[in-house]
Every structure is written in C-alpha cells, then in structure tokens.
Amino acid sequence: MSQLNIPDTNNPRVVIVGGGFGGINLAKHLKHLPVQVVLLDRNNYHLFQPLLYQVSTAGLEPDSIAFPLRGIFRKQKNLEFRMAEVTGVRPQDNILETGIGELHYDYLVFATGSNTNFFGNKTIEANAIGMKSLIEAVQIRNYVVKQFEESLLLTDPELIKPKLNFVMVGGGPTGVELAGAFAELRKYILPKDYPSIPQNLMNVYLIEAGPRLLASFSDQTSEKTVKALEELGVRVMLSTGVKEYDGEVVTLSNGEQIKTQSLLWSAGVKGVPVTGIAPDVTLPNGRILVNEFNQVKGFENIYAIGDIAQMTNDSRFPKGYPMVAQVAIQQGVNLAANIKNELQKKPLKAFHYKDLGSMATIGRNRAVAEFAGIKLSGFPAWVVWMIVHLMSLLGFRNKLVVFINWFYRYFTFERGTRIIIKRGAANIVKLRQTIVS
Amino acid sequence: MSQLNIPDTNNPRVVIVGGGFGGINLAKHLKHLPVQVVLLDRNNYHLFQPLLYQVSTAGLEPDSIAFPLRGIFRKQKNLEFRMAEVTGVRPQDNILETGIGELHYDYLVFATGSNTNFFGNKTIEANAIGMKSLIEAVQIRNYVVKQFEESLLLTDPELIKPKLNFVMVGGGPTGVELAGAFAELRKYILPKDYPSIPQNLMNVYLIEAGPRLLASFSDQTSEKTVKALEELGVRVMLSTGVKEYDGEVVTLSNGEQIKTQSLLWSAGVKGVPVTGIAPDVTLPNGRILVNEFNQVKGFENIYAIGDIAQMTNDSRFPKGYPMVAQVAIQQGVNLAANIKNELQKKPLKAFHYKDLGSMATIGRNRAVAEFAGIKLSGFPAWVVWMIVHLMSLLGFRNKLVVFINWFYRYFTFERGTRIIIKRGAANIVKLRQTIVS
Numbered sequence: 001m002s003q004l005n006i007p008d009t010n011n012p013r014v015v016i017v018g019g020g021f022g023g024i025n026l027a028k029h030l031k032h033l034p035v036q037v038v039l040l041d042r043n044n045y046h047l048f049q050p051l052l053y054q055v056s057t058a059g060l061e062p063d064s065i066a067f068p069l070r071g072i073f074r075k076q077k078n079l080e081f082r083m084a085e086v087t088g089v090r091p092q093d094n095i096l097e098t099g100i101g102e103l104h105y106d107y108l109v110f111a112t113g114s115n116t117n118f119f120g121n122k123t124i125e126a127n128a129i130g131m132k133s134l135i136e137a138v139q140i141r142n143y144v145v146k147q148f149e150e151s152l153l154l155t156d157p158e159l160i161k162p163k164l165n166f167v168m169v170g171g172g173p174t175g176v177e178l179a180g181a182f183a184e185l186r187k188y189i190l191p192k193d194y195p196s197i198p199q200n201l202m203n204v205y206l207i208e209a210g211p212r213l214l215a216s217f218s219d220q221t222s223e224k225t226v227k228a229l230e231e232l233g234v235r236v237m238l239s240t241g242v243k244e245y246d247g248e249v250v251t252l253s254n255g256e257q258i259k260t261q262s263l264l265w266s267a268g269v270k271g272v273p274v275t276g277i278a279p280d281v282t283l284p285n286g287r288i289l290v291n292e293f294n295q296v297k298g299f300e301n302i303y304a305i306g307d308i309a310q311m312t313n314d315s316r317f318p319k320g321y322p323m324v325a326q327v328a329i330q331q332g333v334n335l336a337a338n339i340k341n342e343l344q345k346k347p348l349k350a351f352h353y354k355d356l357g358s359m360a361t362i363g364r365n366r367a368v369a370e371f372a373g374i375k376l377s378g379f380p381a382w383v384v385w386m387i388v389h390l391m392s393l394l395g396f397r398n399k400l401v402v403f404i405n406w407f408y409r410y411f412t413f414e415r416g417t418r419i420i421i422k423r424g425a426a427n428i429v430k431l432r433q434t435i436v437s
Numbered sequence: 438m439s440q441l442n443i444p445d446t447n448n449p450r451v452v453i454v455g456g457g458f459g460g461i462n463l464a465k466h467l468k469h470l471p472v473q474v475v476l477l478d479r480n481n482y483h484l485f486q487p488l489l490y491q492v493s494t495a496g497l498e499p500d501s502i503a504f505p506l507r508g509i510f511r512k513q514k515n516l517e518f519r520m521a522e523v524t525g526v527r528p529q530d531n532i533l534e535t536g537i538g539e540l541h542y543d544y545l546v547f548a549t550g551s552n553t554n555f556f557g558n559k560t561i562e563a564n565a566i567g568m569k570s571l572i573e574a575v576q577i578r579n580y581v582v583k584q585f586e587e588s589l590l591l592t593d594p595e596l597i598k599p600k601l602n603f604v605m606v607g608g609g610p611t612g613v614e615l616a617g618a619f620a621e622l623r624k625y626i627l628p629k630d631y632p633s634i635p636q637n638l639m640n641v642y643l644i645e646a647g648p649r650l651l652a653s654f655s656d657q658t659s660e661k662t663v664k665a666l667e668e669l670g671v672r673v674m675l676s677t678g679v680k681e682y683d684g685e686v687v688t689l690s691n692g693e694q695i696k697t698q699s700l701l702w703s704a705g706v707k708g709v710p711v712t713g714i715a716p717d718v719t720l721p722n723g724r725i726l727v728n729e730f731n732q733v734k735g736f737e738n739i740y741a742i743g744d745i746a747q748m749t750n751d752s753r754f755p756k757g758y759p760m761v762a763q764v765a766i767q768q769g770v771n772l773a774a775n776i777k778n779e780l781q782k783k784p785l786k787a788f789h790y791k792d793l794g795s796m797a798t799i800g801r802n803r804a805v806a807e808f809a810g811i812k813l814s815g816f817p818a819w820v821v822w823m824i825v826h827l828m829s830l831l832g833f834r835n836k837l838v839v840f841i842n843w844f845y846r847y848f849t850f851e852r853g854t855r856i857i858i859k860r861g862a863a864n865i866v867k868l869r870q871t872i873v874s
Contacts, residue, residue, distance in 0.1 A: 004590070005589065005590050005591070005592055007633070044582060044586060061498045061499075061500040061501070061838075062498075062500075063498040063499075063500075064498070068630075070630040070631075071630070074629055074630065082586075082589065082590070083586045100590050101590070145481060149481060149519075149520045152442070152519065153441070153442050153519070153537050153538070154442070155442055192511055193505075193507040193508070193511065194507075196444070397841065397842070400841050401498075401838055401841060401842075404834065404837050404838060404841065405834070405838075
C-alpha cells in the first residue's frame with residue numbers, strides 16, 4: 001500500500017480517527033504540544049449530532065449542524081486533516097492502514113463513535129430507519145414529506161394510515177425529541193399544508209421497552225415527559241418491546257400490531273467496529289475495552305475515547321460510561337493531558353467523569369433538564385436547552401442560522417425546509433461520486 | 438390510467454405544469470378568479486435559479502434558495518398542488534396524463550422551463566457538468582470540495598492540475614458568475630484551507646464562443662466584466678469554441694488543450710420537451726411555438742409560458758424572447774389577465790415584454806448592471822444586485838438566511854457550507870427513494 005502524503009516533522013505523531021466530539025476536543029487540546037496531529041474522518045465535517053433530529057423533521061438545514069473540519073482547525077498549525085476511511089492497523093509496526101494510504105503513528109486514538117444498534121433483530125434492521133448520519137437525516141426528511149404528498153393521492157383511510165403513522169422506538173432523548181417533533185408536524189403543519197387530510201389519520205407512537213422514558217433522568221422528570229408528549233398527541237407505550245417489523249406492520253411484545261411504513265429506531269447504539277484491533281478487546285456491543293487512561297487493553301500507544309470506548313473504572317457505571325457527547329468531550333480533554341504527561345514522562349491521570357446534567361426537548365416551550373441537583377421542565381427548561389445547544393454549536397454562522405430557524409419557527413409555527421431534494425438528473429453520474437475511499 | 442384525486446369544483450380548471458417563475462406568477466394572479474388552479478411540479482419546491490451558482494460554489498445552503506410550493510400557496514384557497522411528472526396530453530379529450538393519474542383540464546399551461554443545451558455534442562454531454570437543478574448544484578459542491586481533498590493526496594503537480602483546473606463554458610451571466618465564484622474560492626479559500634497546495638496549480642477558465650462576454654449587455658459592460666474577471670485571476674478566452682471533452686482534456690476550437698476534470702457547461706439552454714404535443718409545434722431548440730397570447734399553435738386552451746415558449750411578436754427578438762426569469766414572470770401575469778378575459782368573453786391582450794434590465798455579479802464588491810438606460814459596475818452594481826436578489830427571494834426566512842450567509846462571507850472571507858454530504862449509509866435503501874413517479 002502506498003504511503004499517505006503527510007509532511008514529516010520531527011515531533012511524535014498523534015493520529016486521531018474520527019472528528020466527532022471526542023476527536024475534535026482531543027485535537028484542540030493538543031494545539032500547543034510538540035506533536036504532529038493527524039485527524040482522519042470519512043467526512044470532511046464535524047456533525048453536531050444532538051440536533052440531527054431537527055434536520056429529519058424539517059426544522060433545520062443540514063448545513064447548519066455540520067461544520068467543515070478544515071474550518072475548525074484552520075489556525076492549528078500542528079494539525080493535518082485528511083478525509084479517509086480506516087481499513088486496518090498493524091500495531092507491531094505502528095502503522096495505520098487507510099483507503100488513501102498507510103500512515104506511521106506514535107500515538108493512535110480511535111474516536112470512531114457509534115452506530116445504530118438493532119440488537120440482532122434482522123427484520124427490524126432490514127426495514128427500520130436509523131438516524132446517525134447527516135445523509136440519513138436528510139433522507140428521512142425527504143421520505144416524510146413524500147409520505148404526506150403520496151397520502152393526498154389516496155382516498156381510502158386504511159391506505160393512508162400506514163403512510164402517516166410514525167413509530168419511534170426507544171424512549172431515550174432521541175426518541176423523545178423525535179416523537180415531539182413529529183407530533184408538532186401533525187399539530188401545526190398537517191392542517192395547514194394538507195388541509196384535506198383528516199388529522200386523526202396521522203398518529204405518532206413512542207415505544208419503550210423499559211418501564212419509563214428518559215431512564216437516566218429522575219422518576220419525576222420521566223413522568224412529566226410522558227405527560228407533555230401525551231398532551232402533544234403522542235401515544236406513549238411503556239414496558240413494550242418490538243418483536244418484528246416487515247416494513248408495513250410492526251408487531252409489539254404484547255401482540256398488538258400497528259400499520260406503519262415508518263419505524264424510526266433509536267433504541268440503542270453500538271460501537272463502530274475497528275479492523276486490526278485484536279478481537280478479544282472488542283466487546284459484543286462493538287465497544288473497545290480501555291483502562292482508566294483510555295489505553296486499549298494490551299497496548300500502550302493505542303487509545304479509544306468516547307462512544308467506542310468502554311471504561312469501567314466508575315462504580316456508578318458498571319457497564320461503562322453512557323454513550324453521550326459529554327463523556328467523549330471529557331475523555332478527549334483528559335487524553336490530551338495524558339499525552340502531555342507521556343511526553344514529559346509524568347504519571348498518567350485516570351479519567352473521572354463529571355456529569356454536567358442532561359436535557360431533552362419535547363417541543364415548543366417544552367423541555368426537561370436536570371443538572372447540579374436542579375430539575376427543570378416546561379418553558380424554563382426549553383430556554384436552557386436552547387441556550388446550551390446554541391452555545392455548543394461551532395461557528396458564528398451556524399449559530400446564527402440555527403437561531404433564525406428556531407426563531408422563525410417559534411413565531412410563525414412554520415418549518416422552512418420541507419423540501420425534497422431528489423437524486424436523479426442524468427448528468428450527475430459523471431460527478432464521480434465515489435469519494436476518496 | 439387512474440383518475441387523479443383532486444376535489445371537483447364547479448369552476449373551470451386551470452392546470453399549470455411547472456412551479457418556476459412563470460408558473461408561480463401565473464398561479465398567484467389567478468387567486469381571485471372563479472377558477473380551480475391545479476399546480477403540478479416534479480419537485481415540491483420553487484427553485485430560485487439565479488442563485489444556484491452560489492450553492493455549487495459553497496456560498497449558500499441549498500435549502501435557502503428552495504421554497505416549498507405548499508408554503509407559497511397556503512392561503513390560496515382555489516389552488517391544489519400535486520407533485521407529479523407529466524407523461525402525456527390528450528388534447529381531443531382535454532386530459533393531461535401524469536405519473537400519478539389522469540386529470541381533466543379546461544385550460545392547460547406548460548411552464549416547464551429549460552434544461553442544459555449541449556447542442557448535440559455527445560462527448561461534451563457525456564462528460565461536462567450542467568447546472569440547472571438543486572441536486573446538480575449540491576453535487577457540484579460535493580465534487581469541488583472532493584477535488585481539493587484528493588489533490589492533497591498527490592505530490593506530482595501534473596496530476597494535481599487537472600483536479601484544480603475549473604473550466605466554465607459560456608460567457609452569459611451564469612458562466613460569468615460561476616467563474617467569479619471559483620476565482621474567489623481560489624483567492625480566499627484555497628490558501629487558508631489547503632496551504633500546502635501552491636495557488637498556481639488551480640486555474641479558472643471562462644470560454645466563450647462569441648466575441649464578448651454578457652452579449653446582452655453593452656460593449657462597455659462586457660469589457661468591464663472581462664477586466665474584473667481577469668483581475669480576480671480568471672483566464673478569459675473569447676471567440677473560442679469547445680470541440681471535445683473526454684472528461685480529462687478539453688480541446689478548444691483553436692486546437693489548444695486544457696487538462697481538467699471539471700468542465701461546467703452553461704453555454705446554452707433548451708426547452709424541456711413535452712410529450713403529447715404535436716411535434717410540428719416543437720422547435721429544434723425544444724421550445725413550443727406560441728402566438729402573442731401564449732397559445733400553443735393549433736390550440737385555444739393550451740398555453741406555454743417562459744423558457745419553454747417561443748413567441749416571435751417582437752422585432753427586437755426575432756428568435757423569441759430570451760430565456761430569463763423576467764420574461765416568464767411577465768408572461769405568467771399576462772396569461773392570468775387573458776384567462777380572466779376568456780372567462781368574461783373579452784378580447785385577449787397580446788404580450789409585450791418590458792425589459793427591466795439585467796445584472797450579473799462577478800465577485801465580492803464587483804457586479805455589472807444595466808437598467809433604464811443606466812450602466813452600473815463595481816460596488817454600486819454589487820449592492821443593487823444584492824438588494825434585487827434578496828427582494829426577489831420568497832419568504833422571510835430564506836431572505837434572512839441568504840443575507841446572513843452573504844454578510845458572513847463578506848466580513849470573514851469565509852464560505853460556511855463546504856461540506857460533502859455523501860450518499861451511502863446502509864439503511865437508506867429502505868427509504869423507498871423512488872418518489873411518486
């Protein structure tokens with residue numbers, strides 16, 4: 001395999017695979033160290049995943065939650081970015097293999113994140129819709145608008161219902177936020193854009209296998225969330241599993257069946273498998289076993305951080321830390337400090353997770369938030385949710401565009417981006433869509 | 438074929454095919470008439486084509502120049518919109534055939550616009566990139582960013598040049614605007630995002646077969662445009678045709694060859710052929726021959742407006758009116774008045790084109806504009822260009838998002854939307870991408 005064209009410096013090279021929350025925070029904190037940082041990602045942008053659900057429900061433009069990695073790191077002189085897929089590792093030679101060539105590393109960090117977990121259910125995997133990437137979100141948006149357009153062509157309510165029943169599976173923040181957003185489409189957009197479709201033909205379901213929604217929150221907050229969703233018209237079903245889904249009918253654990261052409265699955269995530277790492281350190285959930293310094297078991301200079309890493313040094317989290325942005329960010333920062341310690345031959349610092357709280361939005365003026373012992377719900381939680389998310393978005397332009405979209409939607413009950421961008425058009429095959437592989 | 442599900446009213450039905458400038462302006466002006474308007478389009482949005490070039494050069498988000506047709510016409514109670522492709526007409530029965538069913542019409546209006554015209558050159562058609570649709574613009578953006586990313590992997594300048602040579606063919610407003618935008622990418626973005634690529638490896642060419650750019654403008658403006666483009670670093674070649682293009686090398690009429698993987702063709706447009714209309718009224722350029730009332734030759738209740746219509750009642754335009762937004766808008770308005778005249782048994786009013794002037798932007802602070810006998814260039818023309826385009830964009834949200842993008846770019850020399858949205862992702866095949874056909 002050919003050598004990847006990266007300028008040689010005399011400094012040790014830290015190769016980071018993945019430009020998510022973990023990867024970019026690690027990279028940023030390596031800025032002033034005498035290392036060369038090589039950041040690889042299959043995409044050329046950092047995706048702000050917490051707002052992905054708004055893209056899929058036509059609330060935000062895809063571009064406003066994606067930030068070009070070159071833009072983020074333009075001023076970081078010790079960093080090189082390349083768009084690449086990792087194909088393997090040869091730890092004995094300190095070589096990373098990628099689709100665009102081989103690369104020597106001194107330190108290697110996997111920050112590859114997670115993907116939808118269907119827990120081995122093949123019928124669901126074959127027919128349900130996951131939502132982890134930007135293109136998936138855009139295509140969900142296209143698909144949803146198409147379902148409405150096609151409903152207009154039908155007269156038999158029994159044919160319309162499966163098109164307009166939207167079933168979310170998984171009562172975590174993503175499922176709750178999706179269900180709330182779909183309920184708002186039903187409440188505010190359907191009557192205005194499709195007045196001839198009776199509202200009762202559209203139904204939004206939220207199905208959770210456990211006894212309550214938002215299991216990581218307090219009981220009180222879980223109950224408030226159910227209530228708020230039900231007020232919005234969502235049918236919440238707790239302690240209910242999904243047995244089967246053939247693309248037209250979903251069969252629940254209690255035997256009940258719902259006709260739907262849209263099953264959105266956010267019931268779980270799993271680590272993205274990494275080739276070249278000894279299989280005995282990769283767990284069945286796809287995560288890589290790491291010690292308290294994020295070192296991959298058996299290696300001193302290979303690390304994993306964020307969703308892909310399973311670290312069990314905290315008795316509060318015997319199965320590893322939750323797969324959320326906060327853990328990834330904090331592990332990235334801690335690892336940067338430890339790489340500095342390594343270079344200075346100082347002892348490494350064990351990772352400690354500081355839970356900054358969690359929040360989920362349910363809809364217009366409705367959210368729940370818990371942090372520092374405080375429980376918020378309703379409008380105050382919604383304001384906090386909005387501020388925290390706006391502040392976390394990278395880049396002034398993105399903040400402003402997101403803010404305008406929210407503001408606009410708030411005062412007009414409108415969604416601006418209900419367009420279907422179709423593939424097709426003859427000349428496009430020529431655009432050599434096969435990206436650097 | 439099945440009947441299309443459209444509510445029956447007692448009013449005559451006007452079916453409009455196409456939601457471009459002509460179609461939406463006609464539909465709007467039918468608002469208070471006792472007719473039922475049925476608007477059909479293959480997409481569910483109106484595309485503001487004049488700014489398409491900014492999407493393809495990463496200056497604007499695709500969503501900000503597309504406006505959902507349902508949103509535009511929400512308050513127009515006498516209008517029904519359906520997303521559909523027209524497949525034929527049976528004029529003897531007053532029936533329009535579409536992919537989603539048949540439809541009776543009393544008046545039928547073709548406002549189907551135009552497509553890229555390669556003038557029969559097969560090698561160019563097979564390898565050049567057209568730019569008439571939103572998805573084409575998004576894919577050009579993806580492609581251009583990909584060319585930069587791939588250039589980084591190469592060391593031989595002779596392999597890099599073809600990736601970074603961008604050749605525009607056609608010196609009309611689109612070609613000029615594209616060339617200016619590419620030159621700005623070269624000047625402001627390349628050195629910042631790809632500092633290791635020498636700037637002289639990227640070259641932007643603008644090739645025009647005629648003796649001057651912007652042929653519809655004055656000589657003086659044409660000369661200023663050449664000068665402004667050359668100052669930006671564009672290589673302008675006048676009186677030069679394109680003979681051949683195999684995807685790697687373009688051969689010019691003077692025998693010269695340029696290595697490029699990106700030939701952007703905006704040298705001409707042609708009408709989008711309509712099936713079911715007698716072939717003798719369709720001209721070789723794809724346009725339909727109409728009389729001064731926009732009636733298709735041989736029919737009293739079938740009309741064509743805008744780019745698709747060739748009307749030769751004005752000695753200034755012996756080959757028909759230019760295929761620009763202004764003509765489409767004015768013909769739409771005039772046809773609405775004539776449908777009213779028809780209903781009231783009044784005589785029809787012949788179309789008269791009022792040239793409101795033209796403008797083209799060349800880059801930051803540089804544009805040219807001619808209207809009402811006034812010639813503007815440089816910064817004043819750029820301000821006028823910006824105001825006119827902002828005012829013409831539909832919808833408050835879109836105006837604001839476009840304004841922010843321009844404003845941001847102006848003060849930061851940045852382009853915010855340089856992301857590559859890739860296809861792929863396993864679960865997406867399931868989204869039943871085949872849209873209502």
